Amino acid sequence: xxxxxxxxxxxxxxxxxxxxxxxxxxxxxxxxxxxxxxxxxxxxxxxxxxxxxxxxxxxxxxxxxxxxxxxxxxxxxxxxxxxxxxxxxxxxxxxxxxxxxxxxxxxxxxxxxxxxxxxxxxxxxxxxxxxxxxxxxxxxxxxxxxxxxxxxxxxxxxxxxxxxxxxxxxxxxxxxxxxxxxxxxxxxxxxxxxxxxxxxxxxxxxxxxxxxxxxxxxxxxxxxxxxxxxxxxxxxxxxxxxxxxxxxxxxxxxxxxxxxxxxxxxxxxxxxxxxxxxxxxxxxxxxxxxxxxxxxxxxxxxxxxxxxxxxxxxxxxxxxxxxxxxxxxxxxxxxxxxxxxxx
Ligand SMILES: [Zn+2]
Ligand SMILES: [Zn+2]
Numbered sequence: 001x002x003x004x005x006x007x008x009x010x011x012x013x014x015x016x017x018x019x020x021x022x023x024x025x026x027x028x029x030x031x032x033x034x035x036x037x038x039x040x041x042x043x044x045x046x047x048x049x050x051x052x053x054x055x056x057x058x059x060x061x062x063x064x065x066x067x068x069x070x071x072x073x074x075x076x077x078x079x080x081x082x083x084x085x086x087x088x089x090x091x092x093x094x095x096x097x098x099x100x101x102x103x104x105x106x107x108x109x110x111x112x113x114x115x116x117x118x119x120x121x122x123x124x125x126x127x128x129x130x131x132x133x134x135x136x137x138x139x140x141x142x143x144x145x146x147x148x149x150x151x152x153x154x155x156x157x158x159x160x161x162x163x164x165x166x167x168x169x170x171x172x173x174x175x176x177x178x179x180x181x182x183x184x185x186x187x188x189x190x191x192x193x194x195x196x197x198x199x200x201x202x203x204x205x206x207x208x209x210x211x212x213x214x215x216x217x218x219x220x221x222x223x224x225x226x227x228x229x230x231x232x233x234x235x236x237x238x239x240x241x242x243x244x245x246x247x248x249x250x251x252x253x254x255x256x257x258x259x260x261x262x263x264x265x266x267x268x269x270x271x272x273x274x275x276x277x278x279x280x281x282x283x284x285x286x287x288x289x290x291x292x293x294x295x296x297x298x299x300x301x302x303x304x305x306x307x308x309x310x311x312x313x314x315x316x317x318x319x320x321x322x323x324x325x326x327x328x329x330x331x332x333x334x335x336x337x338x339x340x341x342x343x
């Protein structure tokens with residue numbers, strides 16, 4: 001079955017961090033990290049509705065200005081998520097500029113900043129161009145699971161890992177899909193309508209056959225309504241497939257505590273994008289700089305049972321030798337190189 005999410009590294013060479021995920025059929029995208037965004041087309045930036053900034057190191061957040069400059073007067077809104085204290089970071093970014101003309105744009109821009117705090121609380125503020133981006137706090141929301149964004153087609157989850165500072169590790173998950181046989185709908189004397197979504201949701205939720213569903217639709221003859229049992233409707237469903245899951249993991253230490261967080265977020269992930277900042281032979285340096293080696297990245301992919309591994313974020317010290325890091329990561333993931341153990 002076709003997938004809804006189409007992920008791409010922002011920098012195909014793998015040196016700069018950043019991922020963008022196109023949401024097929026919605027003409028929109030999600031951004032993961034706002035580093036060097038020069039490789040993205042203005043069209044992609046203008047279609048991006050949400051960004052998730054793993055942490056406010058420059059190579060992950062300096063591109064906020066680029067996105068904002070592209071968006072001003074051309075986009076109605078953007079939502080930016082980050083880790084602890086992130087709402088203040090966005091405010092500081094916005095306060096660095098003078099906004100004396102921005103209220104004249106015919107299309108105002110509203111920036112929603114959100115943070116996942118260390119205790120799970122979600123903090124938020126709204127910045128509106130009509131008010132020169134003055135900060136308007138929204139009430140805190142108490143901790144509730146790890147889902148940051150939930151929509152009918154997808155959700156984004158995040159957990160905090162340690163990089164000598166808190167960092168968001170992210171999971172981008174497609175909703176499971178239910179395929180329905182159009183000819184069987186007609187054969188039952190029904191027609192498509194919003195009730196199909198309710199049927200799919202009930203099937204995915206494992207609802208019992210005795211549950212009933214109000215099947216409503218409208219055609220040339222007018223409005224129709226029938227109440228049917230889920231058991232009667234179930235033959236309409238051809239099959240269900242789990243949605244594809246993508247992991248975006250960058251800037252973290254190779255500790256057991258971090259791996260436990262990743263287990264909870266990404267076990268069995270389909271595609272794992274993971275930092276490979278240092279080569280295996282520079283393990284000590286990686287430890288001091290709070291990063292992974294390529295072999296450690298591959299070991300994490302193996303531990304999680306990732307079905308595909310996409311190494312990225314190679315240190316510039318390996319310029320021209322990135323292939324060696326890729327081979328170390330893939331070797332550890334496939335088991336050809338002995339996996340490294342966390343410290
Ligand atoms: Zn980084
Ligand atoms: Zn960093």
